[in-house]
Each structure stands twice: as C-alpha cells, then as structure tokens.
Amino acid sequence: MAVYQATTSAPVNIACIKYWGKRDTKLILPTNSSLSVTLDQDHLRSTTTSRADPSFSKDRLWLNGKEEEIKEGGRTATCIKEMKSLRKQVEDANPNEPKLSTYPVHICSRNNFPTAAGLASSAAGFAALVSSLAALYALPASPSQLSLISRQGSGSACRSLFGGFVAWEMGTAADGSDSYAVEVAPQSHWPEIHALICVVSDDKKGTSSTAGMQRTVETSPLLQHRIKHVVPERMKAIKEAILAKDFDTFAKITMQDSNQFHAVALDTDPPIFYMNDVSRAIIALIVEYNRLSVENGGKVKAAYTYDAGPNAVIYTPKENLKEIIPLILKYFPQAEKYNDHLGLFGTASVDGA
Ligand code: PMV
Known part of the structure; x- marks a missing residue:
C-alpha cells in the first residue's frame, strides 16, 4: 500500500519591523504590516513530518515528542482544515488523485531550539506544519498562498515561508485574503x-x-x-x-x-x-x-x-x-x-x- 508522508523544515524569522496587535483575532489580521529576516536552515528551525492514512482514527500532533491536543476550532485545527480543503480542490479537479483530504493526519514536529522563549518558535512551527502538509498533498500553491494559512496558526509564521527579507502586508480585506507574506529580496541579494x-x-x-x-x-x-x-x-x-x-x-x-x-x-x-x-x-x-x-x-x-x-x-x-x-x-x-x-x-x- 502507498505511504503518504512528507517532511519539511522551516526556519525562524526575526522581525525588523514588529507585528504587534490584531484587528481580527480569529483570522489573525494585524494592525500593521511587518518585515523580517528569515534565518538560514542550519540553526533555528522546525522540522515537521505529516502522514495521511485512512487507518488513523483522528488528526494528531506531537511537538518535540509530546502529544499536544488539537483543540476543535483552534489554530492547528484551522490550518489542517484549510490545507485539507486546498487538497480537496486538487482531488475535485483530478479524480484519479487519492482522496487524502478524507484521511486523518499525524503530524510530528521538532524544534532544534527552546520553544516559546521569544525565539519565534511558533513562526517556524506553523510554517513547517503548513509546508509539510503542502508537500504531502502535492499542492500547487505559492508561498504567498500558503502564508495565508500559516498566518492563521501564528501571525509571524506567514513570513517563514520565504527565505531572506520578507514583508507581511497587513491588507485591508475583512476576510484576510490580502494579508499575506511577500518576498522583498532573497537572502542571496544581501548574503553579508x-x-x-x-x-x-x-x-x-x-x-x-x-x-x-x-x-x-x-x-x-x-x-x-x-x-x-x-x-x-x-x-x-x-x-x-x-x-x-x-x-x-x-x-x-x-x-x-x-x-x-x-x-x-x-x-x-x-x-x-x-x-x-x-x-x-x-x-x-x-x-x-x-x-x-x-x-x-x-x-x-x-x-x-x-x-x-x-x-x-x-x-x-x-x-x-x-x-x-x-x-x-x-x-x-x-x-x-x-x-x-x-x-x-x-x-x-x-x-x-
Ligand atoms: O506571531 P506571534 O503571535 O508569535 O507574534 C510575534 C510577535 C513578535 O515576535 C514580537 C513580532 C514579530 O513581528 O515577529
């Protein structure tokens, strides 16, 4: 039987113009735009493996080896739900695709640095979660499109989907559709x-x-x-x-x-x-x-x-x-x-x- 599994990493980003304040707490829409530098993969990063299997009874998440509850309607549940609905679009357009959107997922994430110590662990964590599901589901989505989803996990996570210098444009739409991350310049622009x-x-x-x-x-x-x-x-x-x-x-x-x-x-x-x-x-x-x-x-x-x-x-x-x-x-x-x-x-x- 086929195994549906993907592992990706996302680095931490550290803001130069800080995001602080939400105008919509559910959609995580900020009160101001922000800009950050994404650190390279070698030092501070989250690595996440996602696996979809019809034999799993429910979605489950392990953070640094410890199982965390996925609260209904919570941020992790929202990200998983949004990613499954993007996968569903792929399946609807291509009926030969396996129906991964109907399988429960097991997600296992590990940080190589202390969690919640002001080192932007949630940014790397949600970016890695979303990018591993995108890889598992073979989604054709761009990093900016994925950033709309990781933003709903943790605001600053939208910026970790790009390397280098990244802006999160606050947007004005009430549904959050224009509140996403864009690349200002890749790291190679200013590697010094x-x-x-x-x-x-x-x-x-x-x-x-x-x-x-x-x-x-x-x-x-x-x-x-x-x-x-x-x-x-x-x-x-x-x-x-x-x-x-x-x-x-x-x-x-x-x-x-x-x-x-x-x-x-x-x-x-x-x-x-x-x-x-x-x-x-x-x-x-x-x-x-x-x-x-x-x-x-x-x-x-x-x-x-x-x-x-x-x-x-x-x-x-x-x-x-x-x-x-x-x-x-x-x-x-x-x-x-x-x-x-x-x-x-x-x-x-x-x-x-
Ligand atoms: O995304 P959150 O909820 O972890 O907030 C991040 C807030 C700051 O790190 C202080 C600033 C920023 O823009 O990353």
Whole structure:
C-alpha cells in the first residue's frame, strides 16, 4: 500500500519591523504590516513530518515528542482544515488523485531550539506544519498562498515561508485574503547580513504574544500612534534600504522599531516587560560600539532587536562578527560561545542574568 508522508523544515524569522496587535483575532489580521529576516536552515528551525492514512482514527500532533491536543476550532485545527480543503480542490479537479483530504493526519514536529522563549518558535512551527502538509498533498500553491494559512496558526509564521527579507502586508480585506507574506529580496541579494542570537534566557516567556497583543490593543494609546504614523513610513524606508543594501539605514530602523515595540509593551496597562537587565546591557554595548564607529568617521555596524522575550538578535555584516563576538564575551564573561561555526547565523549563549 502507498505511504503518504512528507517532511519539511522551516526556519525562524526575526522581525525588523514588529507585528504587534490584531484587528481580527480569529483570522489573525494585524494592525500593521511587518518585515523580517528569515534565518538560514542550519540553526533555528522546525522540522515537521505529516502522514495521511485512512487507518488513523483522528488528526494528531506531537511537538518535540509530546502529544499536544488539537483543540476543535483552534489554530492547528484551522490550518489542517484549510490545507485539507486546498487538497480537496486538487482531488475535485483530478479524480484519479487519492482522496487524502478524507484521511486523518499525524503530524510530528521538532524544534532544534527552546520553544516559546521569544525565539519565534511558533513562526517556524506553523510554517513547517503548513509546508509539510503542502508537500504531502502535492499542492500547487505559492508561498504567498500558503502564508495565508500559516498566518492563521501564528501571525509571524506567514513570513517563514520565504527565505531572506520578507514583508507581511497587513491588507485591508475583512476576510484576510490580502494579508499575506511577500518576498522583498532573497537572502542571496544581501548574503553579508548575519544574525547573532544571544540567548539571554531560554525560560518560557511570561506573557504570551496573544495575551500581550490583546492587552496592548485594548489599552495603549502609543500603539494607535505607531500604527497610523510610524509603521507605514518605516516599512517603505526599510524596503528601500534592503534593496539598496544600505546597512546604516536598515540598522537604525531595526533598532528604532525594536525600541518602539518594547515602549508599546510598557505603555500597555498593566505594563509588559519582555527585556531584562542583560538585554538592556547588550543594547548599551551595541549603542556604544556604533557610537565609536560613527565618531571615527565610520557607519553604524550592528543592529539589535528583541521580540517578546529577553533574547537579543544582532544583525550585522559578517565582517563585524569578529569584533562583536569578542566584545560580547568580554562584557558577559559567563557567555559560552556554543556554536563555533559562525557561518551564516551564529548563536552565543549569554545566560547569567
Ligand atoms: O506571531 P506571534 O503571535 O508569535 O507574534 C510575534 C510577535 C513578535 O515576535 C514580537 C513580532 C514579530 O513581528 O515577529
């Protein structure tokens, strides 16, 4: 008997212009557009195997070896349902195709990094789930079409379906049909940009992004200013900077947007704190590193950014890593550089908060 099974991986993406706030919580439609860099496959990724079999009694999901309940009407169930309905269209158009859309699926997903520690695990997870089902079902869908579905798993997951520099255009349609990810530039356009991940803490985060966003939308006046008056211009400017490979502008916008996202979190009632003292010390180090460069007639050399957790991601042209890694190791002596291969995207643990 034929075996219907597919395995794919999706990497983490880290936003430079942050998504924070939903205008529709069920469809996961954002209050602003966002833009991210997808990290390469070697370091932080989810790998997912999906298998369809008529003998299975129901859809089931295992995350890092532990079975998770698929709640009816929940995000995972929605993604599976949407993918089955795309498969059904293929079967309707081609009656010889096996009726995989009627078979239950077993999905097994594994992250090679800590889950829910502000390292965008849900982004990689839902992107890998959707892409493995797309492979299993041999769907002719484009990454942008698939992003409409992974978005309903976790908003930021829509951006992990592309490599390189990716925008999630918020769209205006009430049904979400124009809220999807598009490629701004492939990684090969600007391969010099590397990301150094500083794992400050791999504990699970205190306030989930879903709960945090909702509270921010309900209570933060600063969020309204950000949505209307800040993000649209930043999106335009950062896309231009990427296309022109203008690191100075890319870095300044990335840092400003990280700062504003955390300001919006602080403006939430009650306030949300995602960064800790070590996070703030890394900011101070990068600010000083850039200041010295600019004072000596150079340019901004590195950009920090923080998601909903204390871990730093430092974007920098590769040539600067040989200065930045020793700096981090000097000021955070507890840090262990546990990844010697700082090829595309290196990882340094800076625990010891
Ligand atoms: O997709 P979610 O619900 O995990 O939210 C992600 C939110 C941030 O990581 C803070 C920002 C972003 O754009 O990825």
